Amino acid sequence: MKKEVNSRETPRAEAFELWMSSPMPMVTLTKTFDVSRILKTSRKRGWKFNMILCWAIGRAASKTRELLLLPEKDSDSSWRLMQYDSIAINVIVENKKGGINSCDIHYSDDIQKFNKDYLRLTSEAAAECKSSSIEDAMVVGTSAMIGTELDCIVNQYTDLFCNPMLMWGSYRRGSFRTTLPISFQFHHVQMDGSHAARFLELLQAIIIAI
Template identity: 90%
Template sequence: MKKEINPRETSRAAAFELWMSSPMPMVTLTKTFDVSRILKISRKMGWKFNMILCWAIGCAASRTREFYLLPEKVSGSSWRLMQYDSIAINVIVENKKGGLNSCDIPYSDDIQKFNEDYLRLTSEAATECKSSSLEDAMVVGTSAMIEAELDCIVNQYTDLFCNPMLMWGSYRRGFFRTTLPVSFQFHHVQMDGGHAARFLGLLQAIISCKIFF
């Protein structure tokens, strides 16, 4: 469910006034993650590495209050601030025709349930060549370009899509750990750099913590 709220009654009031008139309100942070543990879990459980990472992203986002607010364009130069009560993860899928489709996967604290939805929805997108979306969830975008090792990704900005997005290439194996640089792009109205940095720190903690898996 989502609803419009008055920006002046939120902690993002000043940011809404300042950044909604900016021609480029997006910010990108990049962090190199230690993903050794989820790679081991992927092999042990037979789960896809990207599914586990997407679940961890949803877990961190669902525990960060700024993720539940997002600016939305109404028309022309008019904007409103929306409040959500659920999180979803968007995944880009290559379909059987060689094109791309996307699907929004509802986040669940139950990783088994998330895995079931991930496999079902990505399979449908690939075979039916159709995208699916969840209009009432705050969607966190993801994009995995695993064909190459990438240091950083900066996405294009369009005012039709203000959602936060995380992007990565292939992971890097070392002698003692496996690492993965991840780029995090977010709208400055939704959060400040400090909020984003704490989110990335929480994401690393979830990836590394046995409690969550």
């Protein structure tokens, strides 16, 4: 569920006052990850590479308290700060008509449950050409553009969508490891660069432990 909180009573009080008036409050960091373990697990268990990475992102997000706070524009165009108690992952899916749809998937510590939900919801989105959303969870966006290798992705900024988002291209096979640059975009009210850096380090640790 989500609830409105008084920004002045949170650790992000100063950031809320400072950055909500900024015309471009989004920040993007890019880190190259060692994803060798994901590729190995994908082949061993028959799981999709993207599913495993999305699960790892959800696990890292669930352990990062800053990601449970998000600014939201009200109907009168004023901003408020919302607090969430759960995480969902948004996945972009190519549908059967050649377009795209998105689906939100509740994060679960149980990767097998997450895998079942991932397969069901992405298949439905592709076949029915319909997007699905979860309103009561903190949604972390993802976008995989695996048609090419990408060094960095900077997404558009819109105040209609302030959620954090991770984006990547295709992974790179090396002699000893497989790597993948991932861009992480976040709202500066939500966290500072140091928090984002710790989140990315945590994500790498989770990936290695899969």
